[in-house]
Amino acid sequence: MKAILVLEDGSAFEGKALGASGTAWGELVFNTGMTGYQEVITDPSYAGQIVILTYPLIGNYGTRDAFSESQKPVLRGVVVREACERPPAGDDGNLDDYLKRCCIVGIERVDTRLLTKKIRSCGVMKAVLSTELDVRDAREMLRRQPELGSQDLVKQVTSKGVRVYGEENGIPVALMDFGVKHNILRCLVRRRCRVTVFPADAPAGSVLESRPAGVLLSNGPGDPKKAGYAVNTVRELLGKVPVFGICLGHQIMALALGGDTYKLRFGHRGSNHPVRDLKNGRVFITSQNHGYAVDGASLEKGVEVTFVNANDGTVEGLEVPKFRAFSVQFHPEASPGPGDTEYLFDEFLKLAGGEVRRCRRILQ
Numbered sequence: 001m002k003a004i005l006v007l008e009d010g011s012a013f014e015g016k017a018l019g020a021s022g023t024a025w026g027e028l029v030f031n032t033g034m035t036g037y038q039e040v041i042t043d044p045s046y047a048g049q050i051v052i053l054t055y056p057l058i059g060n061y062g063t064r065d066a067f068s069e070s071q072k073p074v075l076r077g078v079v080v081r082e083a084c085e086r087p088p089a090g091d092d093g094n095l096d097d098y099l100k101r102c103c104i105v106g107i108e109r110v111d112t113r114l115l116t117k118k119i120r121s122c123g124v125m126k127a128v129l130s131t132e133l134d135v136r137d138a139r140e141m142l143r144r145q146p147e148l149g150s151q152d153l154v155k156q157v158t159s160k161g162v163r164v165y166g167e168e169n170g171i172p173v174a175l176m177d178f179g180v181k182h183n184i185l186r187c188l189v190r191r192r193c194r195v196t197v198f199p200a201d202a203p204a205g206s207v208l209e210s211r212p213a214g215v216l217l218s219n220g221p222g223d224p225k226k227a228g229y230a231v232n233t234v235r236e237l238l239g240k241v242p243v244f245g246i247c248l249g250h251q252i253m254a255l256a257l258g259g260d261t262y263k264l265r266f267g268h269r270g271s272n273h274p275v276r277d278l279k280n281g282r283v284f285i286t287s288q289n290h291g292y293a294v295d296g297a298s299l300e301k302g303v304e305v306t307f308v309n310a311n312d313g314t315v316e317g318l319e320v321p322k323f324r325a326f327s328v329q330f331h332p333e334a335s336p337g338p339g340d341t342e343y344l345f346d347e348f349l350k351l352a353g354g355e356v357r358r359c360r361r362i363l364q
């Protein structure tokens, strides 16, 4: 079956249908990771987006439940050069079957290099991916769609109620779920945390009532400014309990501290983005997936920049010693990508552990 991809700039591409049939529109972005396609496809931060996977062969080691970063993918579509039809035996099906099962439309046999270069020079844009429409109808549909940045996508992916993970007597950590990737939970549980997951609109009072030793602000989709309710909550939490923000959590923390965020032209999405630790000059290779960034010039005194992107100099990390709070734009939980910065969970637990000791002293 044939599929088409029509871009906001009027260009149209024809390829072979991959996954479910149907029509989807979204913001067209690209991810440069060579592996980890299932983790990318199931990352809730891609809500509302059609993702081009730039590595030319995708699906070559099949799919497995264990690779998923959420219950089900919420991205709108997938674009690849070539999808492997017959991955090695023992996997839970090929990419085509997987996307069909998840009702996600895709397209293959399109020039992903050309598409990526287009986005790199013109910036991210809206696109329609369809197995049903002709190019004219797809263009017409595209004209009627709102800007993605105008929507609160966190509401669509956050958990509905409070959930608890990990051992009963573990370090109590509260997690604000803006669209959390499973591996963040795994990284905490592996470190003997008892994680209480709160919906994005939970009030600060309820979070503090769980007596957390630290609060983790998760990754998530969309423009951080559209989650104003979460910014207010984080403003109330700061200073009362150690805070660690990851990606959207980092951006929300920056807004809560009075800073500003802006949209990048085409974002950072991939598994090999170098960041420089400003404390010691060390460079780490990180996993990234973001379209917005914190404006370094907007930060008030007392808010320190800890990491910068070694490619474009954008802000990659913040620290506020007086609030025992820090945050990173990249993904220390990786999945996909290198685990170089997983040590940041240990740093967080050192801050939180301090809190546990402090609480014990007060209780004695």
Ligand SMILES: NC(=O)CC[C@H](N)C(=O)O
Residues within 6 Å of the ligand: 045, 218, 219, 220, 221, 222, 223, 224, 246, 247, 248, 249, 289, 290, 291, 292, 293
């Ligand atoms: N992975 C994330 O948390 C992404 C954060 C935000 N939605 C952005 O695109 O910048």
